[in-house]
Amino acid sequence: MGETVVVTNITGNGGALGSEEVKNASPDGYTCLFYHTCLNINQATGIADYGSEAFETVAVVGKSSGEAVVVRADAPYDTMEELIAYSQANPQTVKIAANTGATSHWASVVLNVEEDAQLNIVNASSSAERVANLLGGQLDVIINPIGTVQDYVTSGDFKYLAVTTSERLDYLPDVPTCLEQGVNLSYDLMYYVMFPKGTDPAICQKFAQAFKEISEMPEYAEEIKTAYNQTPYFLDTEESIAYIQEENEKMMAYADYFK
DSSP, rough: OOOOOOOOOOOOOGGGHHHHHHHOOOOOSOOOOEEETHHHHHHTTTTTTTTTTHHHHHHHHEEOOOOOEEETTOOOOOHHHHHHHHHHOOOOOSSEEEETTTTHHHHHHHHHHSOOOOOOOOOOSHHHHHHHHHTTSSSSSEEGGGGGGGGHHOOOOOOOOESSSSSTTBBBTOBBBGGGGGGOOOOOOEEEEETTTTOOOHHHHHHHHHHHHHHTTTTHHHHHHHHHHHHOOOBBBHHHHHHHHHHHHHHTTTTGGHH
């Protein structure tokens, strides 16, 4: 790009504080949003009254290494089917953590709606908090990024019930998806780049081209594989708009259950 890019991390409200700041920024090309699937989940859960339509989409520029349904190793269930059956036999006693407005919140509600699970959804805002509370017995189930729980699975403290991705993960080939187990829960956490509405299309395309070139760099592929178990992923602007719209419809189908 020939310019220094300053990264500002804005946390809070399931990520909605950051997206709102960019939404309200001047469309001069100097402020952009790097966010992910939670943009649509923020809207579905009601913590934001806007979604991707409030921005100029540049591109989908990455795919998360995945999230998983995780329980303590001594839990009396080893599969999603067993978890759901246990919750039905013991209504509201199985505590599952949800970060309000984020993937764990949406997924927990989907399990109760689609599978008639009887999970007690409790708030636990950060991944680290969810891990600590699962270890301590305050929670029974968490849905977390795999990087935050893998060490605990390896140590024998936790076990995986499923990954929430649409397909099995190459680096966890023995962990089935929810879909494989007959559970209607699936999402791939995708990373987006967006500008405030009204930004010059030429600026958006310049950024899209830059991210495309980055995605093709061997050193980039090596770095994200080592650090995050990810592989490069890129969709151009047209493909990204179509994908994000489809994803938004999927998330918004459950909006009434968050009211």
